[in-house]
Amino acid sequence: MSHPSYNASTLEAKVQLYWQEQQSFKAIEDPKQEKFYCLTMFPYPSGHLHMGHVRNYTLGDVIARYQRMLGKNVLQPIGWDAFGLPAENAALKHQVAASSWTKENTTHMRLQFVQLGMAYDWDREFATCDPEYYRWEQWFFIQLFKRGLVYKKKAVVNWDPVDETVLANEQVIDGRGWRSGALIERKEIAQWFLKITDYAEELLSDLDTLTGWPQEVRTMQQHWIGRSQGAEIQFEIENSTETVSVFSTRLDTLAGATYLAIAAAHPLALSLSKDNAKIATFQKECAHLKVAEAQLATLKKKGIFSGLYALNPISGERMPIWLANFVIMEYGSGAVMAVPAHDQRDFEFAHKYALPIRPVIEPKDGSDWNYNLLPFTAYGTVIAPPSCAGLSSEQAIHQLITELSPKGKVRAKIHYRLRDWGISRQRYWGTPIPMINCPKCGSVPVAEKDLPVVLPTDITLTKPQSPLNTLPEFLNTHCPQCQTPAQRETDTFDTFVESSWYYARFACYDQHKSMLDDRVHYWTPVDQYVGGIEHAILHLLYARFFHKAMRDLGLLHSNEPFTRLLTQGMVLKDGAKMSKSKGNIVDPKTLLEKYGADTVRLFIIFAAPPVTSLEWSDSGVAGAHRFLHRLWDYCLQQQSILKNMAIESGPLQHTAVQSKRRELHQLLQQINHDYERQQFNTVVSGAMKILNLLEKGTRSTEEEAENALLKEGIGILLRVLAPIVPHITHVLWQDLGYGMDILKSSWPKISLDALDCDEMELVLQINGKLRGNLKVASDSSETSIKEMALGSPNLQRYLQGQTIQKVLYIPRRVINIVLGASHDA
RNA sequence: GCCCGGGUGGCGAAAUAGGUAGACGCAAGGGACUUAAAAUCCCUCGGGAUCACUCCCAUGCCGGUUCGACUCCGGCCCCGGGCACCA
Numbered sequence: 070m071s072h073p074s075y076n077a078s079t080l081e082a083k084v085q086l087y088w089q090e091q092q093s094f095k096a097i098e099d100p101k102q103e104k105f106y107c108l109t110m111f112p113y114p115s116g117h118l119h120m121g122h123v124r125n126y127t128l129g130d131v132i133a134r135y136q137r138m139l140g141k142n143v144l145q146p147i148g149w150d151a152f153g154l155p156a157e158n159a160a161l162k163h164q165v166a167a168s169s170w171t172k173e174n175t176t177h178m179r180l181q182f183v184q185l186g187m188a189y190d191w192d193r194e195f196a197t198c199d200p201e202y203y204r205w206e207q208w209f210f211i212q213l214f215k216r217g218l219v220y221k222k223k224a225v226v227n228w229d230p231v232d233e234t235v236l237a238n239e240q241v242i243d244g245r246g247w248r249s250g251a252l253i254e255r256k257e258i259a260q261w262f263l264k265i266t267d268y269a270e271e272l273l274s275d276l277d278t279l280t281g282w283p284q285e286v287r288t289m290q291q292h293w294i295g296r297s298q299g300a301e302i303q304f305e306i307e308n309s310t311e312t313v314s315v316f317s318t319r320l321d322t323l324a325g326a327t328y329l330a331i332a333a334a335h336p337l338a339l340s341l342s343k344d345n346a347k348i349a350t351f352q353k354e355c356a357h358l359k360v361a362e363a364q365l366a367t368l369k370k371k372g373i374f375s376g377l378y379a380l381n382p383i384s385g386e387r388m389p390i391w392l393a394n395f396v397i398m399e400y401g402s403g404a405v406m407a408v409p410a411h412d413q414r415d416f417e418f419a420h421k422y423a424l425p426i427r428p429v430i431e432p433k434d435g436s437d438w439n440y441n442l443l444p445f446t447a448y449g450t451v452i453a454p455p456s457c458a459g460l461s462s463e464q465a466i467h468q469l470i471t472e473l474s475p476k477g478k479v480r481a482k483i484h485y486r487l488r489d490w491g492i493s494r495q496r497y498w499g500t501p502i503p504m505i506n507c508p509k510c511g512s513v514p515v516a517e518k519d520l521p522v523v524l525p526t527d528i529t530l531t532k533p534q535s536p537l538n539t540l541p542e543f544l545n546t547h548c549p550q551c552q553t554p555a556q557r558e559t560d561t562f563d564t565f566v567e568s569s570w571y572y573a574r575f576a577c578y579d580q581h582k583s584m585l586d587d588r589v590h591y592w593t594p595v596d597q598y599v600g601g602i603e604h605a606i607l608h609l610l611y612a613r614f615f616h617k618a619m620r621d622l623g624l625l626h627s628n629e630p631f632t633r634l635l636t637q638g639m640v641l642k643d644g645a646k647m648s649k650s651k652g653n654i655v656d657p658k659t660l661l662e663k664y665g666a667d668t669v670r671l672f673i674i675f676a677a678p679p680v681t682s683l684e685w686s687d688s689g690v691a692g693a694h695r696f697l698h699r700l701w702d703y704c705l706q707q708q709s710i711l712k713n714m715a716i717e718s719g720p721l722q723h724t725a726v727q728s729k730r731r732e733l734h735q736l737l738q739q740i741n742h743d744y745e746r747q748q749f750n751t752v753v754s755g756a757m758k759i760l761n762l763l764e765k766g767t768r769s770t771e772e773e774a775e776n777a778l779l780k781e782g783i784g785i786l787l788r789v790l791a792p793i794v795p796h797i798t799h800v801l802w803q804d805l806g807y808g809m810d811i812l813k814s815s816w817p818k819i820s821l822d823a824l825d826c827d828e829m830e831l832v833l834q835i836n837g838k839l840r841g842n843l844k845v846a847s848d849s850s851e852t853s854i855k856e857m858a859l860g861s862p863n864l865q866r867y868l869q870g871q872t873i874q875k876v877l878y879i880p881r882r883v884i885n886i887v888l889g890a891s892h893d894a
Numbered sequence: 895g896c897c898c899g900g901g902u903g904g905c906g907a908a909a910u911a912g913g914u915a916g917a918c919g920c921a922a923g924g925g926a927c928u929u930a931a932a933a934u935c936c937c938u939c940g941g942g943a944u945c946a947c948u949c950c951c952a953u954g955c956c957g958g959u960u961c962g963a964c965u966c967c968g969g970c971c972c973c974g975g976g977c978a979c980c981a
Binding site for chain 1: 895896897898899900905906907908910912913914917918919920921933934960961962963974975976977978979980981
């Protein structure tokens with residue numbers, strides 16, 4: 070009767086060694102087998118795993134292991150998103166090289182992944198800071214450059230005048246640099262951009278094909294791309310040859326435009342500051358705004374008259390041009406036409422500065438509208454200009470385009486909110502942009518034979534600036550076109566560039582002659598991508614863009630990188646995100662030591678559905694551990710019965726055993742369904758219910774039937790739990806004589822015979838309120854069921870003296886008796 | 895500010911297609927076993943009324959649709975994610 074007690078740490082180490090020796094998770098291309106590529110967003114190697122990681126990677130691992138047991142050829146790789154700001158900060162703080170800090174972190178985190186029992190193909194591991202990885206990124210960038218998808222333009226950055234460095238948005242706190250405390254300045258510098266907007270239409274329309282993505286992510290991307298149909302309008306400027314270009318979706322309101330608002334940094338505005346101190350001051354104020362839209366949106370709207378007038382293309386009327394702090398150069402043309410009668414923001418601004426309000430649209434129903442009180446922003450009936458009077462807004466837009474485009478004043482245009490992707494970073498720890506600045510030829514790509522442009526790694530940072538600018542051996546080179554001495558680009562790529570194509574490289578990890586090879590056609594697209602909802606827009610949009618660009622270069626064939634997407638919620642403690650400053654961190658390390666990986670995995674899967682945030686609970690972990698103990702003890706108690714038994718059971722005669730087997734297969738059905746819809750928390754509760762069920766004896770006299778059910782039940786239980794708690798189920802599977810390797814077993818099948826039932830229980834309602842239950846034979850007719858319901862003794866006191874209006878029967882569920890309306894009403 | 899989510903017992907949650915609200919687990923209380931404790935096992939466990947049978951209330955708030963609403967619609971409150979240089 071005595072068996073070894075459950076000892077997670079020795080057991081798990083043993084199983085992990087087995088997987089390693091068997092190379093259980095090595096993925097090999099096999100065209101005959103259906104593949105399944107499961108990928109969890111690779112981590113930034115920050116030093117150690119936190120609970121968010123544990124949740125994230127456990128979810129991916131559960132899916133990968135489940136698919137493997139379904140018989141798929143599974144690829145689950147892992148790597149490191151190794152470039153980025155934290156390494157530079159650590160390098161500066163601890164006076165170590167960013168490269169060695171990163172390397173140490175990956176070593177530690179790799180070990181933690183192994184301890185968690187992750188089923189990774191470790192042969193494919195790489196870090197984005199490996200020159201062999203980023204050389205192909207540089208190569209790809211050059212291909213994009215050759216295709217005209219790369220260009221250089223000036224763009225604004227957060228400039229710290231004391232540290233003399235560019236700051237990320239998160240490094241600007243209350244308008245000041247986080248280290249220096251200096252008031253930051255908006256500074257324009259030349260930067261490289263990728264023309265993601267060339268793909269805007271496809272990125273938008275292909276969202277419809279991503280049926281395996283959460284609808285919320287698709288909606289967010291759709292709004293981010295923000296396609297709007299409208300018109301570009303040229304406004305002439307009084308006493309000037311220059312014009313101001315403006316985009317508007319509401320051409321029907323053009324006659325009501327009473328002023329123009331332009332960005333403080335608009336070329337027109339810049340020329341004014343020389344002679345006008347007030348304008349110069351206003352521009353200086355605007356120059357301290359952070360480069361973040363959120364700040365702009367919450368800004369108090371301010372403006373200043375430029376002294377210039379534009380001419381309304383319809384009425385010829387003079388419209389003052391104002392500089393406004395809420396208009397930015399980065400968006401559209403940096404200028405908007407203001408129609409205070411028909412736009413909320415224009416209305417508020419007009420009130421503040423006493424600018425005229427001119428209604429040109431009225432409500433369709435002809436009702437009165439007080440335009441001085443509230444703008445009328447809906448489509449309506451047009452009053453002006455005369456050529457459009459009486460038309461609907463929609464018709465007027467059409468009419469004005471026809472009327473004004475021959476004169477060159479207006480043209481129909483589709484505008485996207487999406488902006489081109491600025492990929493230049495004035496940072497050290499990143500992929501060098503493979504360009505050379507030649508005094509004669511300008512910007513020239515590095516010759517492909519000279520790739521990679523290797524980032525120097527033996528560097529100790531002494532100040533918060535990129536050292537690349539001052540490293541002669543990095544900086545000095547020759548122009549690949551004319552051989553003149555020239556200098557390298559010292560900016561590095563945005564780290565989103567690395568994460569935009571790593572999933573494809575995993576398929577071809579050891580290919581040193583090209584970026585990708587034929588294996589990418591086998592493995593991609595990724596069948597299941599797992600990651601945080603915080604990546605819903607930027608990362609996922611950039612990766613989709615790269616995928617399409619790779620396709621257009623013939624590197625792969627599919628249209629989208631990720632077929633199915635699971636976005637998991639955060640791990641919270643005491644209702645807040647775990648963070649050092651809040652002191653509510655739970656360290657996976659101590660938990661692993663105390664309980665083992667299976668317990669941690671079980672708890673984190675059980676505690677909440679994948680997509681919602683997860684509240685951490687120490688006692689919940691203890692409960693998960695208790696369940697594994699119970700499973701272990703129960704299974705080993707049955708060892709002598711099970712060990713020498715055939716798995717298949719004969720037909721069951723005994724009804725008690727039969728109904729228990731029905732419950733077992735109902736639970737299996739629910740578990741399968743929950744695996745498919747990725748609600749793994751209820752997979753765990755289903756498994757708990759199976760154990761509860763098996764533990765409950767039937768008191769049957771048919772020992773043989775009971776034992777057969779036991780064998781079947783435990784077999785099912787171990788396999789449905791295997792993706793979640795792979796170590797303990799591996800050992801029990803072996804010890805109970807089911808087979809050598811549970812990974813190679815097949816997924817349990819539902820027995821339809823077992824589900825058969827000749828009775829069903831219905832709910833009785835009166836006016837929708839629960840009033841009782843009714844057991845009927847499964848094959849009863851609707852009429853007889855209704856008769857039985859009306860005759861049910863429990864209901865008589867409700868039915869007494871009432872008129873029955875109707876009786877509803879919802880098959881297999883509910884009978885609802887609707888009584889007549891009460892007479893005293 | 896804008897876009898996208900979420901809100902159910904003391905706690906994490908469940909309710910598959912609009913059909914028994916609270917499965918499964920945690921915590922708590924009571925009991926068994928034990929010299930004792932731990933572990934384990936058994937019972938109770940949304941609120942209120944009632945000796946009880948039962949009944950009423952209850953899924954953030956207000957309103958609507960429906961025979962029936964946690965689920966669908968409208969309005970509001972609160973919390974979270976994103977807003978283009980954190981990753």
